[in-house]
Amino acid sequence: MAGKAKKAGRGVVWVLMALLILGLGGFGVANFSGQVRSVGTVGDKDIPVDTYVQSLQQDLRAIEAQTGQQLTFAQAREYGLTEATLSRVITDRAVDNESDRLGISVGDAVLSEQLREIQAFQGLDGSFDRETYRAALQQAGMNESGFEERLREETARTILQGAVVSGITMPETYADTIVGYVGERRTITWARLDERNLDAPVADPSEEELQAWYEENIDRYMEPEKKRITYAWLAPEMIADLGAVTTEDLQELFEARSDEYQQPERRLVERLVFPDEAAADKARTRLDAGEVDFETLVEERGLELADIDMGDMTEARLGEAGQAVFAAQSGDIVGPLPTDLGPALFRVNGILAAKTTSLEDASLALREEIATERARRQVDGESEAVEDLLAGGATLEEIADETPMELGTIDWYPGMGGGGIAEAPGFGAAAEALAPDAFPELIRLGDEGIAAMRLEDTIAAEPKPFEEVRDRVRTAWQTERTMARLVEQAEAQAARLRESANFASLGLETQTEQGLTRNGSVTGTGQDFVEKVFAMEPGEVMVTSGFGAVQIVRLDEVLGPDTDDASVDQLAASLRNQAAQSISNEIFRAYADTIRNDVGVRLNQDALNAVHSSFQ
Numbered sequence: 001m002a003g004k005a006k007k008a009g010r011g012v013v014w015v016l017m018a019l020l021i022l023g024l025g026g027f028g029v030a031n032f033s034g035q036v037r038s039v040g041t042v043g044d045k046d047i048p049v050d051t052y053v054q055s056l057q058q059d060l061r062a063i064e065a066q067t068g069q070q071l072t073f074a075q076a077r078e079y080g081l082t083e084a085t086l087s088r089v090i091t092d093r094a095v096d097n098e099s100d101r102l103g104i105s106v107g108d109a110v111l112s113e114q115l116r117e118i119q120a121f122q123g124l125d126g127s128f129d130r131e132t133y134r135a136a137l138q139q140a141g142m143n144e145s146g147f148e149e150r151l152r153e154e155t156a157r158t159i160l161q162g163a164v165v166s167g168i169t170m171p172e173t174y175a176d177t178i179v180g181y182v183g184e185r186r187t188i189t190w191a192r193l194d195e196r197n198l199d200a201p202v203a204d205p206s207e208e209e210l211q212a213w214y215e216e217n218i219d220r221y222m223e224p225e226k227k228r229i230t231y232a233w234l235a236p237e238m239i240a241d242l243g244a245v246t247t248e249d250l251q252e253l254f255e256a257r258s259d260e261y262q263q264p265e266r267r268l269v270e271r272l273v274f275p276d277e278a279a280a281d282k283a284r285t286r287l288d289a290g291e292v293d294f295e296t297l298v299e300e301r302g303l304e305l306a307d308i309d310m311g312d313m314t315e316a317r318l319g320e321a322g323q324a325v326f327a328a329q330s331g332d333i334v335g336p337l338p339t340d341l342g343p344a345l346f347r348v349n350g351i352l353a354a355k356t357t358s359l360e361d362a363s364l365a366l367r368e369e370i371a372t373e374r375a376r377r378q379v380d381g382e383s384e385a386v387e388d389l390l391a392g393g394a395t396l397e398e399i400a401d402e403t404p405m406e407l408g409t410i411d412w413y414p415g416m417g418g419g420g421i422a423e424a425p426g427f428g429a430a431a432e433a434l435a436p437d438a439f440p441e442l443i444r445l446g447d448e449g450i451a452a453m454r455l456e457d458t459i460a461a462e463p464k465p466f467e468e469v470r471d472r473v474r475t476a477w478q479t480e481r482t483m484a485r486l487v488e489q490a491e492a493q494a495a496r497l498r499e500s501a502n503f504a505s506l507g508l509e510t511q512t513e514q515g516l517t518r519n520g521s522v523t524g525t526g527q528d529f530v531e532k533v534f535a536m537e538p539g540e541v542m543v544t545s546g547f548g549a550v551q552i553v554r555l556d557e558v559l560g561p562d563t564d565d566a567s568v569d570q571l572a573a574s575l576r577n578q579a580a581q582s583i584s585n586e587i588f589r590a591y592a593d594t595i596r597n598d599v600g601v602r603l604n605q606d607a608l609n610a611v612h613s614s615f616q
Helices: 002-022 049-067 073-078 081-102 108-117 130-139 144-165 172-182 207-216 247-256 277-288 294-300 316-327 359-391 396-402 427-433 466-499 529-533 566-599 605-614
Strands: 038-042 045-048 185-193 226-234 266-273 309-313 333-337 344-352 406-412 450-459 510-517 541-546 549-559 601-603
Touching: 038 049, 038 081, 038 605, 045 049, 045 081, 049 073, 049 081, 049 605, 073 081, 081 144, 081 566, 081 601, 081 605, 108 144, 130 144, 144 566, 172 566, 185 466, 207 466, 226 359, 226 396, 247 359, 266 294, 266 316, 277 294, 277 333, 277 344, 294 344, 309 316, 316 333, 316 344, 359 396, 359 450, 396 406, 396 450, 427 450, 466 541, 466 549, 529 541, 529 549
Parallel strands: none
Antiparallel strands: 038 045, 038 601, 185 510, 185 549, 226 406, 226 450, 266 309, 266 344, 333 344, 541 549
16 A cells, blocks of 8 residues: 555645645744634545635736736635535545545555655755754654655555556547547539629629619718817827937947947858767768768757757857868868867858848937937826826816827827727727727826827717728629529539539639548638538538639548547547546546435634635
8 A cells, every 4th residue: 555655646746745835824824723724624634724815825826827918806705615615624624534534545665655755854965954844844844744644645545546547448439539520531623713704794784773872871881980080199209300310329329339330240050969079970980971960960969959959050159160161161061170169060041141231221210219208208208297287177278288298189089090099009098998088198008108188979880981982882782683593503503413414514624622621721711611522422512612713523432530640549549548537537526426315514603704804
């Protein structure tokens, strides 16, 4: 039994350590115990307050990690956190009680080994340190006997769980059935028909037909509800003064960016290091004799090409190897050459010529950058004055008169493009939240400056005028009529295919798809094309449409999974493992529920309320 404990206990050490490190310091709980040390009992086992508190902390943090947002305890409780956590703790204690009854225990030798594996209990030399152990437990509000008892119980619980669910496997037919469905394949022949295949072109629509189409499909041509907003806006580009940038300013920034504008010649290099000169020389000899290629040498060292890729290197950065590497041509392998890591072979994968940009060529970009940065600082300087004016009750018009801010009006709606303030960072969110009687406030638009806004009116959604969308209506009308004619023509051809004709006799250019799977796709067809194909019977002919065309499809053959495809075997193994794990969990849950009901559970509601109150 101790031997099993040694193996099973390793998996729970880190679970306990996570609880230990979390301690009892979160959410206002600090070594909560007082006179009450248990929130209830399961059989002969107490449910320690500390255990329940730590479990709550762990579950709350897990929820926060999953949702990406911090939750209050009240919110978590509404989600059923306390009930779920308490139920799990009760189940664990029921299993602990059963382990005791069955005589499952963990010896001192196994416990000692587990403690020595915990890094938090190790000293500077990496070995178990008694004082570090005591200090870590004390910081977490635990003592040695309590922690060791919990470690023994966790390990025994794992042993019992393993004994209950061991040997559970799924029959081959389970995975084979699913793989047979997922991996099933189809061979089809199909032809694509577009407007070029029509017997005759679609006639031009009359004005009456276009007007009728527009009215029948008016929802396609609606203007969204809009907010008419007056705003005052100051962006850096509004006040950036390129002329104020001096030659000295340009020279200073140019020199600060010398690495960017004066780049030396570089090489794209891979470096394969060997343990000694003899190994490097032997590899070079084999390489020159054609016995191996560079990739094979990399594999023999237990590496991948990504592991030896140095990227683009200058001659200086390559040290002693630099001169030889830079004398090589692209594709050459040089060496062995000395490096800080040992002798190495270098492969040159590319040559990047030196890049020199003159101050004259860079001056415009540098001038704009300097002027814009100065303008940003000026915008920041104006922010305080604008906030003071707004606080004093100044209107947007008055602010525009007294500051460099510019006044404007926009009919805004969510998703509006067109550049300008509509696409400035933060403007859309502020506009969406803007209420009719809201007093203008300063909002910061990232690098796009500052603004304040006022809602003037809400413009109801309305159709765009027919004349404005006439071309769109005409295109939509023609597309609908063309598709209807194509479907009608394709149905007639499909009927002949079902009788005795073939694609060639109908003058249709065909494509063949072999080994099409359920998760496959066929270029030039609609999203549900493959799904429809898998609903067909062999020899069946179907007409479908999508991607601006009509398809005539014949199912030629139904094939089983590709037995030569390694991914099919991997899928089968994965399905069997997942199903076995799922059934194992269900079996153990049923077992745990049974022993939990048999031994009985008694809870101290006052203690539970006290714990919950400490989280508030």
